[in-house]
Amino acid sequence: VTYLDVLRAKTLERVQQDNLRVTRSNLELSRIRQTVGTASAGEVARWESEIARSRQDVIRANSQRNLAEIALNRLLQQPVEEAFVTEETTLADASLVTSDPRFLPYLSDPLTFRHFRRFMTGEALASSPEIRQFDAAIAAQERVRRSASNAFWAPTISLQGTLSNRLAEGGAGTEVSLSLPPGSPDISGAFPRADDTNWSVGLQFSYPLYTGGARSAARSQASAELSDLRTRRHATVERIEQRVRSALHNLGASFAAIGLSQSAATAARRNLDLVTDAYGRGVVSVTDLLDAQNAALVADLGAANATYDFLIDLMQTERAAGNFDFFLTAEEREAYFERLEAFFAAIEEFR
Numbered sequence: 001v002t003y004l005d006v007l008r009a010k011t012l013e014r015v016q017q018d019n020l021r022v023t024r025s026n027l028e029l030s031r032i033r034q035t036v037g038t039a040s041a042g043e044v045a046r047w048e049s050e051i052a053r054s055r056q057d058v059i060r061a062n063s064q065r066n067l068a069e070i071a072l073n074r075l076l077q078q079p080v081e082e083a084f085v086t087e088e089t090t091l092a093d094a095s096l097v098t099s100d101p102r103f104l105p106y107l108s109d110p111l112t113f114r115h116f117r118r119f120m121t122g123e124a125l126a127s128s129p130e131i132r133q134f135d136a137a138i139a140a141q142e143r144v145r146r147s148a149s150n151a152f153w154a155p156t157i158s159l160q161g162t163l164s165n166r167l168a169e170g171g172a173g174t175e176v177s178l179s180l181p182p183g184s185p186d187i188s189g190a191f192p193r194a195d196d197t198n199w200s201v202g203l204q205f206s207y208p209l210y211t212g213g214a215r216s217a218a219r220s221q222a223s224a225e226l227s228d229l230r231t232r233r234h235a236t237v238e239r240i241e242q243r244v245r246s247a248l249h250n251l252g253a254s255f256a257a258i259g260l261s262q263s264a265a266t267a268a269r270r271n272l273d274l275v276t277d278a279y280g281r282g283v284v285s286v287t288d289l290l291d292a293q294n295a296a297l298v299a300d301l302g303a304a305n306a307t308y309d310f311l312i313d314l315m316q317t318e319r320a321a322g323n324f325d326f327f328l329t330a331e332e333r334e335a336y337f338e339r340l341e342a343f344f345a346a347i348e349e350f351r
Contacts, residue, residue, distance in 0.1 A: 001315050002072045006086060008308040009065035015304055016061040019297045020054040022272075026289060027051060029280055038282045046286055089311065091258075097325040098314065102337055107255045112344075117248045119343045123336075124244045124321040125237060134233035141229055145222035151215045155207040166196040240320070247317040254310040261299070261306040268292075268299035 027047035033039030073080045091098040098104060106116040125131055275292035278284045318324045325333065 001312050002068070002075055003086075004089070004308055004312050004315070006065070006068040006072050007088060008305065009061070009068040010086065011304045011308070012301060013058070013061035013065050015297070015300045016054070016058045018300070019293070020051070020058055022293060022296075023047065023050045023054045026276070026279075026293070029276075030286065033280070033282065039286075043286045046290075050290065090307070091310070095326040096311075096314070097333065097336075100333070100337070102340075104255070106340075107252050113248075113252055115344060115347055116340075117245050119340060120248060120317070120321055121241050121244050122343075123323065123339075124240055127322050128236075128240055129322065130236050130240070131233065134229060134236060138226065138229045138233065141222065141226045145219065145226055148215070148219040148222045151218065155205050158204045158206075160202045160204070161200065163199045164197070243320040244317070247313065247320040251310065251313040251317050254306065254313045257306045258303075258310055261303040265296075265299040265303040268296040272296040 027044070027050075030039050030043045030047045034041065034044055069084070070080045073082055073084075078084075089096070091104075093099055106112055272292045272295070275284055275289050279286070279289045315324075325336075328336065
């Protein structure tokens with residue numbers, strides 16, 4: 001959006017510069033009219049005043065462009081006043097989904113646009129990381145509540161086991177010998193020797209008969225937290241849907257404004273040409289020409305703003321949907337249009 005603001009500022013500056021050139025041309029025309037006696041000195045002074053005002057507008061537009069470039073440099077972590085070259089963008093930019101001829105028709109027809117908003121809402125909810133985060137938290141909390149419910153009848157079972165092994169022994173005292181009188185029989189085998197390996201296994205079952213309501217409290221708390229997560233997920237779904245639909249409505253309005261503003265700019269420029277010609281022949285007054293020039297300026301500014309308003313609304317729509325199309329590969333973009341076409345095909349089949 002900041003980059004688009006830079007492009008917008010440059011375009012508006014160019015429009016103001018064009019208007020300044022037109023004003024200078026009209027000043028020369030008024031001087032010619034004064035020379036031949038069809039205009040007064042007041043008309044020349046009026047155009048000189050318009051020159052000063054137009055130069056102020058150019059300076060102001062230049063300042064706005066500088067501010068937009070500083071903002072972009074800050075985001076890029078570049079020196080804030082470092083110069084850079086911009087690349088103009090239009091609806092036909094290959095990196096944007098608007099370059100595909102299949103996209104814009106979905107914004108043209110009110111009924112089609114209504115269904116398109118439904119599709120985009122579904123896409124946003126399906127890809128939303130916020131929704132996936134809530135789904136994972138709800139699944140975990142359901143397990144917690146199930147465990148709390150099972151605690152009413154399921155005992156606690158524990159299994160314990162030990163294993164010890166004497167690997168080696170040696171040194172004084174490790175061997176026990178008996179001193180018997182000579183001729184006594186050997187009885188060393190009569191005494192048992194400890195095994196080198198010892199093991200034990202124990203299984204324990206426990207079930208508390210009374211816990212002071214702790215089990216009920218744990219289940220109630222788990223249920224309340226689960227209900228809270230579900231409520232928050234529902235609110236998030238509504239918020240995402242509102243965000244996507246609102247952005248799409250702005251997108252549809254700005255798309256319609258492009259054609260209307262361009263038609264208005266074309267008509268205003270054509271009117272300016274006619275009035276300029278009439279002024280040169282002395283048919284209309286300087287006021288009529290000023291009005292026509294101002295109307296053409298306003299229309300040109302509106303046409304320039306309309307395109308960038310649409311592109312910025314497109315960025316806001318994609319941000320609301322959580323998916324920027326200029327990050328998609330050709331295969332992913334084709335898959336998007338396949339889902340879109342399948343969605344509308346299902347609607348037609350239902351009808």
